[in-house]
Amino acid sequence: xxxxxxxxxxLVMGMTNKKSxxxxxxxxxxxxxxxxxxxxxxxxxxFVYSYEKLSINESVPxxxxxxxxxxxxxxxxxxxxxxxxxALYLCASSQGKQLLISAFFGQGTRLTVV
Amino acid sequence: xxxVTQAQTEISVVEKEDVTLDCVYETRDTTYYLFWYKQPPSGxxxxxxxxxxxxxxxxxxxxxxxxxxxxxxxxxxTITASQVVDSAVYFxxxxxxxxGSYQLTFGxxxxxxxxx
Numbered sequence: 001x002x003x004x005x006x007x008x009x010x011l012v013m014g015m016t017n018k019k020s021x022x023x024x025x026x027x028x029x030x031x032x033x034x035x036x037x038x039x040x041x042x043x044x045x046x047f048v049y050s051y052e053k054l055s056i057n058e059s060v061p062x063x064x065x066x067x068x069x070x071x072x073x074x075x076x077x078x079x080x081x082x083x084x085x086x087a088l089y090l091c092a093s094s095q096g097k098q099l100l101i102s103a104f105f106g107q108g109t110r111l112t113v114v
Numbered sequence: 115x116x117x118v119t120q121a122q123t124e125i126s127v128v129e130k131e132d133v134t135l136d137c138v139y140e141t142r143d144t145t146y147y148l149f150w151y152k153q154p155p156s157g158x159x160x161x162x163x164x165x166x167x168x169x170x171x172x173x174x175x176x177x178x179x180x181x182x183x184x185x186x187x188x189x190x191x192t193i194t195a196s197q198v199v200d201s202a203v204y205f206x207x208x209x210x211x212x213x214g215s216y217q218l219t220f221g222x223x224x225x226x227x228x229x230x
Contacts, residue, residue, distance in 0.1 A: 033217075040223075041222070041223075042205055042220035042221065042222055042223055043159070043205075043218075043220060045217045045218075048217070056217070088157055090157075090159060092159075103149075103161070103218065104161060105151075105158060105159035105160075105161070106158065107156060107157050107158040108157040108158065110157065
């Protein structure tokens with residue numbers, strides 16, 4: 001099983017809403033990542049969790065709040081987003097954060113903020 | 115700092131033609147990994163290949179082949195006898211050892227359109 005599952009696939013939310021994106025993997029990977037991808041751009045790293053601990057926050061605004069409740073799950077809590085936050089949000093996992101030997105990505109959540 | 119350049123923004127080919135996607139990278143590290151990912155319209159980034167900096171052997175997987183040349187810092191990707199299902203955006207990416215090894219540095223991507 002080399003699958004990273006993300007839910008929901010699509011999400012439309014208002015600027016005052018609170019929503020969460022979910023990511024799950026059962027490959028025993030201990031590093032999990034959130035990326036943001038705007039249209040026609042490459043993915044940009046947002047957060048890295050290593051062994052369920054947040055190790056990297058790439059200067060992401062506080063309206064994005066990650067959570068890693070266990071080694072298989074990664075959430076991204078959204079609150080008071082702006083229309084410019086509309087993007088494809090990709091989750092990824094890898095065996096460890098060193099060298100990023102291989103990373104598997106989910107299908108992403110297409111988020112639209114209205 | 116690391117950098118990946120994919121000079122080709124968009125390529126269109128007719129089905130069954132061969133096509134090569136270029137990737138040039140920059141890093142001062144001696145230990146690094148290079149990747150190619152495919153992103154179809156559905157959005158998922160599909161892992162295609164990983165190559166480490168100490169292995170310059172070229173690789174072939176079905177219709178796909180990769181040419182890694184450290185002398186020119188290039189890691190090019192060739193699709194032989196292209197098919198419509200190959201239409202996607204292809205990203206080349208780099209990961210280095212040491213500080214910052216946890217992230218992939220992506221190129222800007224090449225959009226490949228295969229026309230029937």
